[in-house]
Structures are given as structure tokens and as C-alpha cells.
Amino acid sequence: MSDPKERAWLDWMNNNSEMARKYGSLLPQQQQLLLTVYREIHNSRTVHSLAAPPASGKTHVIKLLCKYFKSNSFSVCVVIPNNFLRAEYSDLPDIPVLTINQYLGTGTQFDYVLIDEAHNLKSSLELTPSLVKTVFVDSSSDIYAYLESRLLPIGQNYVAKQLSYVTSRDLLRLFRGHQPLREILRDVLRNSTTWQCFVYGRLGLFEIKFAPADYICRIQKARRAMLLFSASPLSGHEISFYCGIPENEIGQSRRMMQPTWKSHVMHFSVIDQLDPKGKFRLLSKILGKLECRTLVLFNNSFTCQAALKSLPKSYSKRIFHIASTERAKIYADYLARKNGKLLTASSAFWEGVTIPDLRLLIIPDPPYPRPTLLELREGRKVSLRLDVARRLVQGIGRIGRTSTSSGACVTFFSISEFVGSMPEKHVTALNSSKLVHELQRALNENLRRAP
Amino acid sequence: MEKPTYHANVFELKKSKPLDVYSYGARITPAVPKPVFVYRILGKIARNLTKQLATAAISDQGKIKILGIEIPQNLLLHSIDIEEFGTFNVELLQEGLREVGYADSPIEYTRLVNRIVDLSLAYLSDDFFKYSDVSPWIIERGEGYFDDAFRATVGIEDGRRYYRDLREFGGVPCLLLNREIELRSWKNLLNELKALAAWWSKVRGKPIDFYNPPDDFKKYVNFSISGKSADVIAYSSRSIRIKEVTWECRAKDPLLEGGKSPIQYHEEFGIKNLDENQPLVKWVFVAEDGKILERFHIPELLVVGHTFDDLSARILPSQISQVFDIVHPNCGDQQRKIFDVIKKIDSVLRGSLASVYPSILEFSVIPKEITQHTILPSKIELTFGNRDLSLEPPYGLNFYQKYGRTLKFAKPITGEVRTLVMGDSSHRKFVEQLQNEFEVRNDCKMNVELLQVDPHQIKPSQADLLITITNENSIIEYCKKTLQNKHGLIHQNVRPEHANEDSIPQIAMQLTLKLGGFPWFLKAPQSGYHLLTIYCYRNPTGLRSYFFMLMTPNGEVLIQSRAFDSDKILSFLRHVHQEAKKYERLIVITNFDDQAVYEYVAKDMEQDVAKFIVLRVSDDHLRMFKTFKPTPAPARRRRVVADVYPVEAYECAPQGVIAKASRDEFYVLTTISTKVRTYYRGCPTPLKVKVIQAKGEFDIDSVLRHILSLSLAAGTSGNGTRDPAPLYYLQKYAAYVIEYGEPENEQMLRRLFYV
Numbered sequence A: 001m002s003d004p005k006e007r008a009w010l011d012w013m014n015n016n017s018e019m020a021r022k023y024g025s026l027l028p029q030q031q032q033l034l035l036t037v038y039r040e041i042h043n044s045r046t047v048h049s050l051a052a053p054p055a056s057g058k059t060h061v062i063k064l065l066c067k068y069f070k071s072n073s074f075s076v077c078v079v080i081p082n083n084f085l086r087a088e089y090s091d092l093p094d095i096p097v098l099t100i101n102q103y104l105g106t107g108t109q110f111d112y113v114l115i116d117e118a119h120n121l122k123s124s125l126e127l128t129p130s131l132v133k134t135v136f137v138d139s140s141s142d143i144y145a146y147l148e149s150r151l152l153p154i155g156q157n158y159v160a161k162q163l164s165y166v167t168s169r170d171l172l173r174l175f176r177g178h179q180p181l182r183e184i185l186r187d188v189l190r191n192s193t194t195w196q197c198f199v200y201g202r203l204g205l206f207e208i209k210f211a212p213a214d215y216i217c218r219i220q221k222a223r224r225a226m227l228l229f230s231a232s233p234l235s236g237h238e239i240s241f242y243c244g245i246p247e248n249e250i251g252q253s254r255r256m257m258q259p260t261w262k263s264h265v266m267h268f269s270v271i272d273q274l275d276p277k278g279k280f281r282l283l284s285k286i287l288g289k290l291e292c293r294t295l296v297l298f299n300n301s302f303t304c305q306a307a308l309k310s311l312p313k314s315y316s317k318r319i320f321h322i323a324s325t326e327r328a329k330i331y332a333d334y335l336a337r338k339n340g341k342l343l344t345a346s347s348a349f350w351e352g353v354t355i356p357d358l359r360l361l362i363i364p365d366p367p368y369p370r371p372t373l374l375e376l377r378e379g380r381k382v383s384l385r386l387d388v389a390r391r392l393v394q395g396i397g398r399i400g401r402t403s404t405s406s407g408a409c410v411t412f413f414s415i416s417e418f419v420g421s422m423p424e425k426h427v428t429a430l431n432s433s434k435l436v437h438e439l440q441r442a443l444n445e446n447l448r449r450a451p
Numbered sequence B: 001m002e003k004p005t006y007h008a009n010v011f012e013l014k015k016s017k018p019l020d021v022y023s024y025g026a027r028i029t030p031a032v033p034k035p036v037f038v039y040r041i042l043g044k045i046a047r048n049l050t051k052q053l054a055t056a057a058i059s060d061q062g063k064i065k066i067l068g069i070e071i072p073q074n075l076l077l078h079s080i081d082i083e084e085f086g087t088f089n090v091e092l093l094q095e096g097l098r099e100v101g102y103a104d105s106p107i108e109y110t111r112l113v114n115r116i117v118d119l120s121l122a123y124l125s126d127d128f129f130k131y132s133d134v135s136p137w138i139i140e141r142g143e144g145y146f147d148d149a150f151r152a153t154v155g156i157e158d159g160r161r162y163y164r165d166l167r168e169f170g171g172v173p174c175l176l177l178n179r180e181i182e183l184r185s186w187k188n189l190l191n192e193l194k195a196l197a198a199w200w201s202k203v204r205g206k207p208i209d210f211y212n213p214p215d216d217f218k219k220y221v222n223f224s225i226s227g228k229s230a231d232v233i234a235y236s237s238r239s240i241r242i243k244e245v246t247w248e249c250r251a252k253d254p255l256l257e258g259g260k261s262p263i264q265y266h267e268e269f270g271i272k273n274l275d276e277n278q279p280l281v282k283w284v285f286v287a288e289d290g291k292i293l294e295r296f297h298i299p300e301l302l303v304v305g306h307t308f309d310d311l312s313a314r315i316l317p318s319q320i321s322q323v324f325d326i327v328h329p330n331c332g333d334q335q336r337k338i339f340d341v342i343k344k345i346d347s348v349l350r351g352s353l354a355s356v357y358p359s360i361l362e363f364s365v366i367p368k369e370i371t372q373h374t375i376l377p378s379k380i381e382l383t384f385g386n387r388d389l390s391l392e393p394p395y396g397l398n399f400y401q402k403y404g405r406t407l408k409f410a411k412p413i414t415g416e417v418r419t420l421v422m423g424d425s426s427h428r429k430f431v432e433q434l435q436n437e438f439e440v441r442n443d444c445k446m447n448v449e450l451l452q453v454d455p456h457q458i459k460p461s462q463a464d465l466l467i468t469i470t471n472e473n474s475i476i477e478y479c480k481k482t483l484q485n486k487h488g489l490i491h492q493n494v495r496p497e498h499a500n501e502d503s504i505p506q507i508a509m510q511l512t513l514k515l516g517g518f519p520w521f522l523k524a525p526q527s528g529y530h531l532l533t534i535y536c537y538r539n540p541t542g543l544r545s546y547f548f549m550l551m552t553p554n555g556e557v558l559i560q561s562r563a564f565d566s567d568k569i570l571s572f573l574r575h576v577h578q579e580a581k582k583y584e585r586l587i588v589i590t591n592f593d594d595q596a597v598y599e600y601v602a603k604d605m606e607q608d609v610a611k612f613i614v615l616r617v618s619d620d621h622l623r624m625f626k627t628f629k630p631t632p633a634p635a636r637r638r639r640v641v642a643d644v645y646p647v648e649a650y651e652c653a654p655q656g657v658i659a660k661a662s663r664d665e666f667y668v669l670t671t672i673s674t675k676v677r678t679y680y681r682g683c684p685t686p687l688k689v690k691v692i693q694a695k696g697e698f699d700i701d702s703v704l705r706h707i708l709s710l711s712l713a714a715g716t717s718g719n720g721t722r723d724p725a726p727l728y729y730l731q732k733y734a735a736y737v738i739e740y741g742e743p744e745n746e747q748m749l750r751r752l753f754y755v
Helices: A004-016 A018-023 A028-041 A058-071 A083-089 A100-105 A120-126 A144-151 A165-176 A179-184 A186-190 A236-243 A276-289 A301-310 A327-336 A373-377 A384-396 A432-449 B036-053 B106-123 B148-154 B189-204 B215-225 B262-267 B308-312 B317-327 B331-352 B425-441 B473-484 B501-514 B566-580 B595-608 B700-712 B725-740 B746-750
Strands: A047-051 A076-080 A097-099 A112-115 A133-138 A158-162 A195-202 A205-212 A225-230 A250-252 A264-270 A294-297 A319-321 A341-344 A360-363 A406-411 A427-430 B005-008 B010-016 B019-029 B057-060 B063-067 B077-082 B086-100 B137-140 B156-169 B172-185 B229-232 B240-250 B279-286 B292-297 B302-306 B361-363 B380-383 B388-391 B414-422 B443-451 B465-469 B490-494 B530-538 B544-551 B557-560 B585-590 B611-619 B624-627 B658-662 B665-668 B674-676 B679-681 B687-695
Touching (some): A004 A018, A028 A047, A028 A225, A047 A236, A058 A076, A076 A083, A076 A100, A083 A097, A083 A327, A097 A100, A120 A236, A133 A144, A144 A165, A144 A195, A144 A205, A158 A373, A165 A195, A195 A373, A195 B317, A205 A373, A236 A373, A276 A301, A276 A432, A301 A319, A301 A341, B019 B106, B036 B057, B036 B063, B057 B106, B063 B106, B086 B106, B106 B156, B106 B172, B106 B331, B148 B156, B172 B317, B189 B215, B189 B302, B215 B240, B308 B317, B414 B425, B425 B443, B425 B465, B425 B501, B473 B490, B473 B725, B490 B501, B530 B566, B530 B725, B557 B746, B566 B595, B585 B700, B595 B687, B611 B700, B665 B700, B700 B725
Parallel strands (some): A076 A097, A076 A112, A112 A225, A264 A427, A294 A341, A294 A360, B414 B443, B414 B465, B465 B490
Antiparallel strands (some): A158 A195, A195 A205, B005 B624, B010 B361, B019 B063, B019 B086, B057 B063, B137 B156, B172 B302, B240 B279, B380 B388, B530 B544, B658 B665, B665 B687, B674 B679
16 A cells, blocks of 8 residues: 555544554454545445455444544435344434435435445345335135146246246236235336236245336435445446446445454254254244343244244243334344344345344254345346355354354254355254253353353 | 157147038128128128027128038028118028038138137137138237236237147148237227327427327338238228328328218218328229229228337337237247137037037147157258357357357458448447458458548449448448449448447358358258249239249359349249259249249259259248256255246247158248347247159258258358248348349349348
């Protein structure tokens, strides 16, 4: 680094950082990220996709940038993919922190927009009802049989693909006869040629999505620069599709080296072939015996609800369930309680949200593959098996996010069937009868080892 | 992993017993004012009888034909109301009974079966209708796939129509049922024109008065509509070819015999409440005495057929994908819809025509598997200057991408090529890349001069090749008509939007062909016969022009004729004969159905050509499907990933497959499902190859494979073509002649100057 302006930029950041004051300087990854930001915002592009690996101190960098822009009289806001990240920015009182939906709704144009966990934009926008219309058809519906025969390939129990327009119109005709579905799809029915249709389906449940044909939304651009921070940065093509920004306006930074550290998380995999009731019984046993902050990740909301019902009523004070309403409040209550147990099927918790002091992660079933709309639209031959593995690794990654964290992760299925090998992680395969004892031992040991 | 089976949209006749046909004449009182009323009256009677007697009653050429049973005495007298014209009494008079069997009278039998299918859909079901009894098309009623907002914007709606006919497959008569999407005026042509005016106003940013529009709108309308075919929606009539839409005269103007207006004329037939001020459609037809006559029609009574190109000019880029899905549905969608309709026909006939179906006539509702009648796709080998290329099916798109940098064209251009390029400085890089590509592929030096001058200032002797980069039609026209046709200066135009790196290989190929070279040849064609292709172009008024071309077995063009109008057909055929007799073995390819011409050609060649086979290559409505067997979900422990298909269908058109329908009829599938962005869509139909005549023994398999491989012989783009190369070239030649006229320079006829 020979440019005096770059040096001055870093000096300002070091001088204004609490962390730098406490530890003497910013982390090398943070300095590298700040330099990248400096170079990016001084090129001609207006949108910048920046790589920032996990545990590289990205949140601190974003806060520092906010301070810098604010002190130079620029308007700035932080955009987060969901409300669960809001707590991390609670010490920025005079900077607007908006969820992606709030940002889409705001009419204000900021000088700088900083988007945290930008890879979550994809799922966040795909799940925004005003942008992507989604209808669920389960096996109790009278149109389910038609969907299964028409859309589910013979011999397969899962399907994810874009539908031809002819098929999507056939479905729309079908949905038109159902009042609730007709209401959801009002815009689509009115002007169907501007929408494209996708299906995620499995035996028992079909999710039909209608997304705008050209791009998901046209996001409000920043006056000076929009910075998208992510461990897996979005490509120009993805930003173009999801945010409606032309690719030639998007700058892309090089990937940074992943910081090396090893967490103290032990991994267990149950090798019994448990049926759903057996899994619920095992879950109930674990939640009853182990008192620590716990996250239970389900692969769908129906199973999550069923598991919740199967738990004894005496657990209710410790159990939190992220449902469709009051999500942020429930999450805040959960964080307020040291030994809370959170049950959810929300995709935000599968990838994205970092729960502080999480000690135990339970995954009863492997996740379903979930290729993005863009992947389906481009007809990429998505490997569903690899997609399951990717999501599973993401889910497992919710625990042990820092070098100081410790805990245990347990899957109620044989993990090696989905993920061939997990580098840096030793997985203990065991019977369900021994699980609770082993978990207790592991958590106690971790407690002793933890700094 | 997958075991393909092939099947087609043909449904075997499980029962095809001879049909007893009772024929009845009709005595109508009072006399009908116009002959067209006879058909309307008899049509009504036939429909009534069909329902009353549960058998097929058909109005056919002024008679009622009824299958299986005699009309009882009490149903021989009918009283038919024709709105506005009163009541007509009809007495049916039996004329005879005839047994019609498929073996003895295949054409008559086919006609009867077709009419039974028509009855089932168009008269015994409310979901379909026909524009005309003689038409092979049955139109599906109801809402299309375009939504209302879209229709209102583009003025075009999508319709589904079904073609029905009998075909023989493996010696068994089968019902062929094909589904096609047609694009047509939304409601009627007047409505479409109004939608077009609204769209025009929106695009131009200022409203226009539809009844007195500006000249540029009139010009645009005629650019979009003229030359198109229109159906009359108000009554049964043949379709017309539109010459022009004119605002000079209106529907209320006295343009017809006796000072009647078109509005008054139609009011006589009970068609009322038409817009009096609407513009009129001018159309032409050739009378029996050969005179070309001009007529007027009312847009409100017409619907015009459209193509995807017409539509794509009026839609947003984000809608193209969806609209493409409708216009070119994938094989799965096509198949599903065809099956739905065949099941409907079957159930309607079982319920309403019990005396005929299924006791005498019955067809399968399962598509015929044709695997045993097919020849599997084989590889096609091409030869270039310094290497050979072998293409396995599916032959794919843009195989030139496999070229490599060192590949030379099979017949390269040699020496110096003086080239003038008319473009601006922004095209310099493109021109340099083109020059480089052209020189790499050929053995020549391309001396390029980039100019910004009016083409009128160019002297033809200045150069061997002129490249223009423009969208100006007047410049292109001058270059083609004057510089190329009169002075022999080869011209290539590149649209500015295509003046980029992606277009360079294709343009280099076209330049090579225009200058007399060939990018590649077929390697060792299977039949080894020279190809004589006779092409007939039929213009919108019905007049015909004839062309022929001689090609070596490996795809090099030797001779191409000038255009001959149909009144000079004998002179044309003499030319054909003169050229044909130079060769001992010939495959004669034609694109038209004219028995007299066939016989003349065959008679001429009989004496001079040792072996020849005359083939008619045409489009048909048969579709072939290759059905995948989806792999069952793999065992969990095996590292196998289940297949994911890019569309929801498991069927595709099996490119390269040849199906033998009968002794002299074959189907060759030359094209692949169309590729848009990254997923394959569309469901192409094969070419029908019919053997008209042959002298000597032929291995028909090798002849058909030769025809198939010729679809990769046209060196224009590196893509396969639907038609075999000589037909494809002649189509382009005819289109060039129609647009720019014929070249005066004889040398030009030895080159593919029109590609």
C-alpha cells in the first residue's frame, strides 16, 4: 500500500475503531476489506459486491464505514436481509438499519447503502410476497393430485424446475377456481406473460412460485455507492437478476483468504433409522435433559409444528417457535433467555443468522434441495444431491461461528450419506440410546475447554 | 440409463370395417337465392340427423351422406330456417347405397373418417369449430394462453387448431392428429388494427385518430399485414391473401356491382352492425381465365394469421420467453394436449355415434409406437480443407465452434479479394476480425478499405466484394439491384446490431459461398448420387415460378437456373432435361405436388439417365417423440445423481431419426428442438419424403441418409437446416429474386450470391 490517500483512509478507521483502540489495531482481514472498499468506491461503478469471509469482522467494518460516511455528511443506511440481524447494529442509533423489505418500500435515496449478508438477498427477495407470488398446495387440496401427476417425475420424490408457460397457464386456470389462491395471484392472472413460473415440489407438498420475467425487483440505487458484503459474494449476473441493476454497473472484489481457526464443536450423527415419531421422542428427551441455548432446524414448517405439538406442555416456557408473525419479538425473547430452545424451519436460520452463544444444534432431517430461481430459470443442471449437501453444511455451520465458540451438533440421520466428508470436523456416529449421555459429556467437556 | 422408444401422433384404427354409405339428394323449395345457401341448409340437416340417428350424417357436395342406416321416412322432410331469408322446405331423395372400404377406396374412406372426426369435435362438442367444411383444421374455442392485457397490447391472440387425416403406418391406417398454435387477429382484423393504433400511439407518445391515421402508421400497417392470409370468420369461405389495407375507401362506400357498399352486400346475408367507417382490405385472386382481379373485404369479418416474428416486434423482451413457449410448445406439452383431444373424440363418438363407433370404426387412444419402423440416427461426416469432422446426433448447433484456429475451408477462396466496407470507424475492430477470420479459413489476401461514402459513388470495378453495415433498406436495395445484379459486384450487408464478434464465423462462411468457395463438404455421401433439385415458388396471388439446381453428392453447387414463370414451364423442363442427361445417376428432389411435371421429368430422363429416383420433400403434420424413461431415484449410498430435465416433459424430437411409414413414404427429422437461452424448447416436425418414381434399384436407406446429411451441407451459418441444402438454397434464391430481381450477370449464377 503506497497510496497516501489509502493510508489516510485506514488511519481514520484505526483511530475511530473501538476494537482498534482495545486491541491495538484492526484485524488484517478488516484492513484488507477496508482497502477493497476504498478502491471500489473510487472506481466508476455504483454497485460493488464485496467478499468478506465469516469471522473476518465484517460487521465492525460496516459500522466503521457508517461512521465515516456520516462524519463526512453523507446519508447512509445499513440493509439487513431479516430482522434477526438487527441486534448487531443496535449501537448505531443515528443510522437507519432497514430490512430488505423496508428498504424496497422506502422512497429515500441514500448516498451510501451498505448491505450485510448480501447473499441472503436471494432468498430474502424470493420470499417477499409482493415480489414473488407463492402458492402452497398440500395433499389435502383437491388440486394436489393433478399437480403430482403433472409435475412430479415418475420414480422421483422431489422436483425443482421452471415450468413452461403453457403449463403455468394451465395451473393458473386451475388456481383461478380457488378464491385464496386467486387472491394471491391477482397480479399474475391479470398479466401472466410478464411472469415466469417455478415449482418446488415433493410428495405431499407443492410450492408454485411466480416471479417477474425480467428481474425480481428494481432496487433503489444509492446516489454514490451500494456496497454488498457477503462471505459468498453475489455475481454480477445474480445482482442483475435479483435487483434489476445492469451488469456493467456492478464491480466485483476478489475473494479474501478465509481466516484460520478451529471451533470446539463436537458432531454427532444418529445411525438408527428413526421414524418421525421416534425423532420427536428423541428430540423431547434431549430438550428435557440438556439445559443450554439450543437451535432445532427443521426442513419444513409442517414437521416443525408437529414436533412442537409432540413436546410436553411443561417445556413451553423454554421453547420458542419462529412462526410467521412476531418473528423478531420471539427471537429477541429467545436471546434474552440463556437456556432457550428455538424450533424453526425458517431458511434464514439455515443460512445467514448467527445466534450468539449457541451451544446445541439439532437437525432432525436433511434439508430439501433449494436451487435458486435464477438457477432454475437458466436451466442449469442443478445437482439436487449437491444442493442438499450445500444446505446441510450451511445449517451445520450455524454453530461454532467463532474461534471461541463451543458446543455440539447432532443430526438424527446419517450425515455421511449426504456429505461425503466434512473437513476439520469429526463426526461421531452412534445409536440414539447413547446420544443424550454423549451430548451431556461433550457439552460439559466443551465448557471446561472453552476459554 | 435411458432406453428411448419412439412414438408418433398417429392412432391406429383398431377397427376399419367398410362403411355403408347411403346417399341422398335434396329438393329445396323455394329455390335458394345463392348456391352457398344449399351448403348452409344441408349442413343444418346433417347436424340434426347426426344427433337424431346417432350416426354420421355428412353434407358433401350438395348431398347428404349417412353411414350405416337409412333415413327413416319421417326424417326425409325438413323445414330449415335461415335467418333473414325465411324457411326452406327440403325433401331428401335416396340415390343409392355404397360400401366404402379402406382397401378399395382409401381416399373416400379417409374423407369419411375425417368428417366423422370433424363431427365429433365441431358439431357434437361445443369446444371446437371449423371455418370451412373442407378445411382439415378444427379450431379449439375458448381462451388462449395470452392474457387479456397482452392481447389488448399486441392485437393478436393465440389459437389452437388440430389437423386430422389418415396416414398409413406399417401397412395399418392410422388417424393422425396434430396440434398447432396459430396466431391470429384478436377477435377480428379491425380490432387488431385498433390495438395496433393504440400501441403506435403509446410508442410514439402522441395519440392518433384510427379513422384518419398518419401516413407512417398506414405504412407500418401494410408492412405488417400485406401478403398475409386471412380467414373469413362470419361465414364459411376460402381464405384470402391481403394485398393492402386502405383508408382511401371505407366499408360504406359504393364499391361493388350495382353501387352497393361492402356493408350493404353483407347485410343481405344477415351480417349487420358493422363499423361503416372502417378501412378496407384489398385482396387479389386469379380468375379462371387467368386474370388477376382486385376485391375489397371488411376487416371486421376477417382474422389474419401471424408469425412469431410479427408478434415479437410488438412485445417486451421479458415476454419473449413466455410467448415463445406458447408458439413453440415443447414436445411434452404438445403430446399431452393431443392425447386430451384424442380421448375427447373417442368419448364423444362412443356416446353420440354408437351405430358407427366402435362397432364399425374404432381407433386407439394410445399413440402408436413406431420404434420398429425407425432407422436410428447415424453420424454425419463433414470434410474441411485440412481435417474431417464427425457429428453424432443430436447434431447440435453451431458446430463451427469445433473448428479450431487452424481449420481451412474445403474449397477456399484464393488470390486477392479487394473488399470495400461501408461503415464508420466504430466498425474497424469488427472489420479487422472479419478479415482475419476470412484469411485464416481461405487461402487469400483480403485487402480491406473502410469507407464512409454513398454507395452510388462506388464503381463496380473498384472491388470484388462490397460489405455494407447498415439498416437502411434503400442502400441495401441499391447494392443488390444495381451493384450485384447488374454489375456483378458481390454484396454482403451486415445489420449494425450484428456487427460483432459472434457473427464473424457466419459472415466469413457466407462471404466464402458468395465468392464461389465452400466451407465444407459432406464426406463420402452414402448414396453417391448427384442431386437435381426442382423448386417451385408460389407467390401470394397463386402464380408459380420454377428454379432448378444441380449439386454434387458432397454438396457442391454446380449449376443453378434462372427463374421460369409457370407459362414457360416447358422451356424450364427442357433445361432440366439438358442438364440431367449429363449424369448417369441422380436423386431428383422436388418440393411441389404436380403429377404432370413429375411425369414429364421422368419421361425425359427415362432414356438418358441410367438410374434416378424422384422424391417429393414436404412438410407434414406427423410428429415423432422420443420418450425418456426417467431414472428412478438412486439408492442413497450410491454416488449417483438423479437426472434433472430442463423442462417438465420427458419427450423430445429425436433428431436424425428416419421413420418408414409405408413403402414409398418416409419421415426424416432433420432439426433439433429449438434452443432458447439455455433450455431446449419447441417440438419440430420431420420432413416427409415421398418416392414419386424411380428407375433402377435403390438402397432407400442410403438415399434417406443422404437427404438427412444434406441438412448439414448448407455452409451458411454452421447450423443444420430443416430442408436439405439444395432446397434451402433455392428457397433463399427465390426470396432474393422476388425482392431484388434476377442477376443479369451470367457469372453470378455459378455462385450462391443470395445466401
